[in-house]
Amino acid sequence: MPPEADAGISAGYGPIAMLLVMMAVSVWLGTQAQKAVERGGFMKGYFLGNRGLGAWALALTATVQSGGTFMGFPSLVYTHGWIVALWIASYMVVPITGFAVLGKRFAQLSRRTGAITVPDLFDARYGDQRVGIVASLAILAFMTFLMIAQFKAGALVMKLTWPEGLSLGESFLATTDPGGVDGRYLVGLAVFAITVVGYTLIGGFLASVWTDLFQSVLMLIGVVLLFMLVVPFASQNGMHTPTLEAVAATDNAYAFGPGYSPSGLAFLPLGVAISFFFIWPVGGIGSPAGMVRLMACNSTDTLRRSIVLLSFYNVLIYIPLIVICICGRALMPDVQTSDEIIPRLAIWAAPDFAGGSLVSGLILAAPFGAVMATVSTFLVVIASGVVRDVYQRFLRPNAGETEIRRLTHVVMVVLGVIGVVSNISPVEFLQKLVVFSASATASTFVAPALVLAYWRRATAVGSMAGMIGGAAAVLTLFTCGPLVEGKNLFDPYQLFGVDPVVWGLAASAVLCVVVSLVTSPPPEEHVSRLFDAVPPTSGAEGVPA
């Protein structure tokens, strides 16, 4: 039997050794990716992997797993109870909506236009650079925001795995008062940032995809191991005992809707439950990082197989995590920082047998890997936005490959520095930031992406109106939460009890359609090139970006 569950944690050297191994493998994958990139041109290779993604790479890297999956989501289960199963339930349809709604058309359109980035695609679809600018600005704003939030989670895992005997000086590493600086956290932050920026910088998009794939497999192994270690400690006969113990530690609402909430506010009332059935599926569809990967897939067969792979993967990740965290509440009823529940369970559960420390390290590699993968993905998308969509498009259209390559590297390093500096005082509300960013990007891009792909009558102005209107609706409601209702930052105003994403989507869709209909239709010849069958004799004459 392990020690007292809610006692302090002592990691030993196993976890830190596993994390170092994982970082080394990630850097090695970065170098391998660099070799693959060098087989083609820099732009298409570095930012799009030469459009060669297969089913495993696409399925396990293209949707919305992030640091939130292993830090924020478990924290919510630990805090609010079984109702979080309903909060995450829409993941049951995410594999189909994520690949079947836009997958084929984005893959086809990006080939017909030669587009490499999402703003490229919007630009080429309408033949209007203004759409590309609006898309670029939205991507840079929302994704930079979300990327910064992820650094905290990476640093937190490093801090928790720090061995007791390993010191860089007591005064530096000692945890001080809540307003002070935690040395272990800062070292973790620096190591995390250098590693993830390093391998992404070396290999670009492919480094991001391959390490993401590697880390996704590690996540699965970590969850399965943690499930096998934790659940038997909590109960020999299912979830009845741990649920009742957790109810005893909280109250009745821990087992039912709308969920237990220490603040007394309902966690998941009906309107919010409906909203989350929008947020995750449309967040997957509307994520620019996901769209880029659809553009990079190598065939429609890959899309079909990705649906199946991701369906099984989601079942094996999310349902066990719910069970694990309910057991965690029964075993450790008083964890103050609930974001740490998975790392704490991992370190606590496996100390008593040979190699137990390494096993807990393997489990801890899951949240660390999820965060690295997310940051790496965002680094590539944001860097491509700055370099391709801003610098090359508007400032230096004739910039050569060497100049573009250097600038890309500089942008990535700057983003890493911003991530570190912004997290010296750690950002709060990781999961809320994830939800905010998913809501904002979905509201900005889903409706414009749908009309881009399937509606011949859509216009550039209509698409821009949809993007701006969707983003404005979400930002307004998130601003009104603290201002009008005195809520915490990133707690939105829920108009009629419904989350901002629903209003943002509605505003965006209405504006896309109405503004398109009242503006001049796009030239039929241009639309025909993107929607109609290519005559066999005419080759692949496309629409230049």
Added chain:
Amino acid sequence: MTRPQEDILVRRGRREAAIAVGLWLVAMIYTIGYCYFNGYDREADSLSFVLWFPDWVFWGVIAPWGLCLLFSLVFAFRIMGDEPLGEEVDAYPDDESGLPGEVSDAP
């Protein structure tokens, strides 16, 4: 002059997107409806478990999730078709682009 026929990938893409959105709507209505009417504001002594899960979680979330898993198999292998994605326009002729690298799934 007649308009060229719309690409088959566009037509099938629309149909498959509509099916995906339909599945999402059905799943949302069932899951939220079941959980709301059977899992909200109950007393602890009314709690029963089905295969490890509270009854309302099992029938409201786990069971439909399993059905969606089965449907994804049918959708991927029976409903969704394969079409060629077409030749690529090279938007970067000065980029010395060679043949696409063999980069399918792993290094």
